[in-house]
Amino acid sequence: MSRRPVSRTMLLSLFAALITLILTGPLSGLVLNGYDFTTRFAAPLQIAAMVLILRFIAGLLPASWLAPKQKHEVEPRAPRFKTYQLVLGGLVLYLALASLVLFASKYWLAVGIMALIYVLLGLGLNVVVGFAGLLDLGFVGFYAVGAYGYALGHQYLGLGFWAAIPLAALLAGMFGMILGFPVLRMHGDYLAIVTLGFGEIIRLVLNNWMAFTGGPNGVDAPAPTFFGWEFKANVTQGGVPFHEVWGLEYSSGMLDAFIFLVLLAVVGLTLYAVSRLRGMPIGRAWEALREDEIACRSLGLNHVWTKLSAFAMGASIGGVAGVFFAASQGFVSPISFSFFESALVLAIVVLGGLGSVYGVILAALFLTLMPEVLREFADYRILIFGFAMVLIMIWRPRGIIQQRRPFFKRAGS
Amino acid sequence: MTSLLKLEAISLRFGGIIALNKVSLAVAENSITAIIGPNGAGKTTLFNCITGFYRAQEGRILLQKEQKQTDLVALLGGSIKFSEGPLKGLRKFIYGLFGGTHLVARSGVARTFQNIRLFAEMTVVENLLIAQHRQLNRNLLAGFLNLPGYRKSEARALAKAYEWLDIIGLGALANSPAGALSYGNQRRLEIARAMCINPRLICLDEPAAGLNPRETDELSVLIKRLRDEFHVTVLVIEHDMSLVMSISDHIVVLNYGEVIAKGSPKEVQADPRVLAAYLGTDEE
Ligand SMILES: Nc1ncnc2c1ncn2[C@@H]1O[C@H](COP(=O)(O)OP(=O)(O)OP(=O)(O)O)[C@@H](O)[C@H]1O
Ligand SMILES: [Mg+2]
Numbered sequence: 001m002s003r004r005p006v007s008r009t010m011l012l013s014l015f016a017a018l019i020t021l022i023l024t025g026p027l028s029g030l031v032l033n034g035y036d037f038t039t040r041f042a043a044p045l046q047i048a049a050m051v052l053i054l055r056f057i058a059g060l061l062p063a064s065w066l067a068p069k070q071k072h073e074v075e076p077r078a079p080r081f082k083t084y085q086l087v088l089g090g091l092v093l094y095l096a097l098a099s100l101v102l103f104a105s106k107y108w109l110a111v112g113i114m115a116l117i118y119v120l121l122g123l124g125l126n127v128v129v130g131f132a133g134l135l136d137l138g139f140v141g142f143y144a145v146g147a148y149g150y151a152l153g154h155q156y157l158g159l160g161f162w163a164a165i166p167l168a169a170l171l172a173g174m175f176g177m178i179l180g181f182p183v184l185r186m187h188g189d190y191l192a193i194v195t196l197g198f199g200e201i202i203r204l205v206l207n208n209w210m211a212f213t214g215g216p217n218g219v220d221a222p223a224p225t226f227f228g229w230e231f232k233a234n235v236t237q238g239g240v241p242f243h244e245v246w247g248l249e250y251s252s253g254m255l256d257a258f259i260f261l262v263l264l265a266v267v268g269l270t271l272y273a274v275s276r277l278r279g280m281p282i283g284r285a286w287e288a289l290r291e292d293e294i295a296c297r298s299l300g301l302n303h304v305w306t307k308l309s310a311f312a313m314g315a316s317i318g319g320v321a322g323v324f325f326a327a328s329q330g331f332v333s334p335i336s337f338s339f340f341e342s343a344l345v346l347a348i349v350v351l352g353g354l355g356s357v358y359g360v361i362l363a364a365l366f367l368t369l370m371p372e373v374l375r376e377f378a379d380y381r382i383l384i385f386g387f388a389m390v391l392i393m394i395w396r397p398r399g400i401i402q403q404r405r406p407f408f409k410r411a412g413s
Numbered sequence: 414m415t416s417l418l419k420l421e422a423i424s425l426r427f428g429g430i431i432a433l434n435k436v437s438l439a440v441a442e443n444s445i446t447a448i449i450g451p452n453g454a455g456k457t458t459l460f461n462c463i464t465g466f467y468r469a470q471e472g473r474i475l476l477q478k479e480q481k482q483t484d485l486v487a488l489l490g491g492s493i494k495f496s497e498g499p500l501k502g503l504r505k506f507i508y509g510l511f512g513g514t515h516l517v518a519r520s521g522v523a524r525t526f527q528n529i530r531l532f533a534e535m536t537v538v539e540n541l542l543i544a545q546h547r548q549l550n551r552n553l554l555a556g557f558l559n560l561p562g563y564r565k566s567e568a569r570a571l572a573k574a575y576e577w578l579d580i581i582g583l584g585a586l587a588n589s590p591a592g593a594l595s596y597g598n599q600r601r602l603e604i605a606r607a608m609c610i611n612p613r614l615i616c617l618d619e620p621a622a623g624l625n626p627r628e629t630d631e632l633s634v635l636i637k638r639l640r641d642e643f644h645v646t647v648l649v650i651e652h653d654m655s656l657v658m659s660i661s662d663h664i665v666v667l668n669y670g671e672v673i674a675k676g677s678p679k680e681v682q683a684d685p686r687v688l689a690a691y692l693g694t695d696e697e
Contacts, residue, residue: 083559272557273557276556276557276559277556280553280556280557281542281546281549281550281551281556282551282553282556284535284539284542284543284546285543285546287532287534287535288532288535288543291532291533291534291535292530292531292532292533294466294526294530295526295530295531295532296515296543297465297466297512297514297515297518298464298466298514298518298523298524298526298530298607299515299518299523299543299544299546299606299607299610300515300516300518300519300546300547300610301515301543301546301547302515303512303515304512405535405536405539405588405590406536406539407536407588408536408538408539408542408571408574408587408588410571410575410584410587411568411571411572411575
């Protein structure tokens with residue numbers, strides 16, 4: 001454990017304080033009054049002093065504390081559970097989580113639904129970014145396609161919730177392919193910019209095509225039903241009210257409880273599918289494409305098809321998430337599909353660990369539940385968020401959970 | 414002996430550089446043919462044409478497959494001509510969209526690269542599994558549900574991968590990342606990976622580059638095994654003359670994009686033009 005000399009730490013701390021002063025001085029030190037301004041010296045000096053102290057303390061810590069804690073490569077590991085064990089475990093876990101419905105308030109159910117939607121989005125983007133290595137900044141576009149697909153599908157075609165789920169997956173998958181075509185030859189930064197544009201195009205179309213999408217006013221999305229049962233006080237879609245069938249007291253949380261249960265099942269199935277993908281030929285092909293496209297072609301893999309299938313698979317998961325979003329909100333408008341959402345989902349994937357399915361779940365839960373727990377600090381949400389991100393990237397540059405490669409045992413041993 | 418591969422007057426220019434100038438050669442089935450020549454002679458470019466990474470601007474590359482002949486250049490599509498009719502035009506359009514390189518590989522031409530191209534972050538055995546992609550059960554549903562047909566196909570691929578790992582002596586490193594292997598092991602793994610697509614012809618681009626003498630000896634044994642045991646035809650670019658002379662049945666010498674000599678190792682060694690190209694003696 002090497003310790004850096006105190007004098008040098010002092011110098012670096014002063015330097016950091018100076019930079020802070022320059023950066024935050026004008027922001028916190030100048031108070032505008034109409035066309036005039038007054039200066040306030042206390043605030044910037046306080047901030048700078050805080051940075052000075054923190055930097056000094058950080059400098060005194062042993063260097064190894066600040067070093068990354070993750071190895072470059074982790075050993076591959078054989079799956080520890082048999083398929084039937086996984087299925088049983090999944091069922092038990094589902095029942096345990098589903099029973100939360102009985103205790104949770106409507107507020108926490110809504111929070112839980114949003115958390116699960118982000119898990120779903122994270123799993124979808126993980127296919128594109130984590131497996132196939134295609135940096136997609138417009139993922140929110142597919143989320144919007146799914147949400148609007150449900151709302152508009154109901155408005156124009158009378159589609160119900162259950163029909164909307166597979167159709168939205170298909171529709172978003174098609175959009176994924178459409179996006180995929182022009183960007184086939186792009187990598188890295190270029191791809192990121194084009195996909196960013198794609199996400200914005202979808203949002204702008206939704207915002208400006210008044211006649212079809214209702215523009216900024218948004219569209220109503222119907223509440224889901226289950227075999228004709230409706231979870232509303234009064235039926236609106238020609239079914240029967242759920243609470244009357246079962247002789248229950250009506251409560252407004254029933255709808256959320258229902259959506260939560262269905263969404264939980266969908267997340268579970270998606271989770272299972274995505275985690276299996278890695279060991280399947282298509283998942284391997286995506287990863288190989290990320291590693292070396294030329295080598296893939298030399299082995300007879302159709303790189304165009306492989307890439308498009310990754311886009312389509314990720315997009316259709318995003319589309320399904322969109323349906324649940326629309327159903328739980330009862331209303332969609334373009335505001336919900338800003339670039340910030342894409343950034344948030346990307347943050348989930350990167351924080352969780354590229355390609356790591358369980359990491360994505362942890363990160364999604366962290367990033368959606370943390371703001372609810374820290375309600376008092378609502379103003380500092382993004383700040384805390386950024387801080388957590390920086391810390392995790394320092395200590396675990398490969399994400400909270402680093403993905404392990406699957407282990408392949410020699411047959412018959 | 415029938416020839417498996419026939420190049421008929423292949424030409425390729427990069428701007429002003431004539432990288433290949435009317436190269437014609439025939440590769441006999443089940444033989445080892447070496448392509449030699451000084452740096453920049455166009456050897457790798459020739460490989461890129463054969464394996465579909467470049468499209469030869471003139472000439473034909475014919476691969477004999479049982480009774481059928483495939484023109485590898487035509488597999489890559491090309492400019493659409495109206496006179497050819499809509500069907501051929503559509504086919505060329507689709508080829509143009511997807512690129513035809515993978516079709517060349519599927520028709521039985523495998524290759525390795527001068528600067529190794531393994532899937533470095535993936536494990537050794539995964540590298541071999543990807544090469545078998547086309548032979549696997551790729552049904553998504555079968556994979557998600559782990560149906561018996563899918564399990565069988567994966568098990569078969571795994572068995573084949575381990576078989577090749579034993580051949581190249583990497584069985585113990587099966588689950589370590591390919592990028593962490595030593596240079597010599599990476600070269601051999603790349604050959605095994607190319608062999609896993611079940612090729613008829615395998616093109617090795619400087620397989621001995623960077624190997625020590627012992628590894629080079631092992632390599633020459635491996636290359637001969639590919640021909641004798643696995644019945645593939647080998648086309649190899651190599652600068653190591655003692656290796657070339659000891660393994661090849663036939664040698665083609667390239668210089669400035671032209672074939673300047675071909676024949677058995679003895680004939681080529683005695684050819685004055687080859688000596689001139691390598692040693693730079695006075696031109697007549
Ligand atoms: N993509 C390209 N664009 C332009 N010129 C190229 C390209 N590829 C190769 N060349 C040129 O074609 C010529 C032949 O190159 P090539 O790589 O085939 O040589 P080589 O025989 O493989 O040499 P070495 O033994 O060094 O590998 C060289 O002059 C090279 O500069
Ligand atoms: Mg070369």
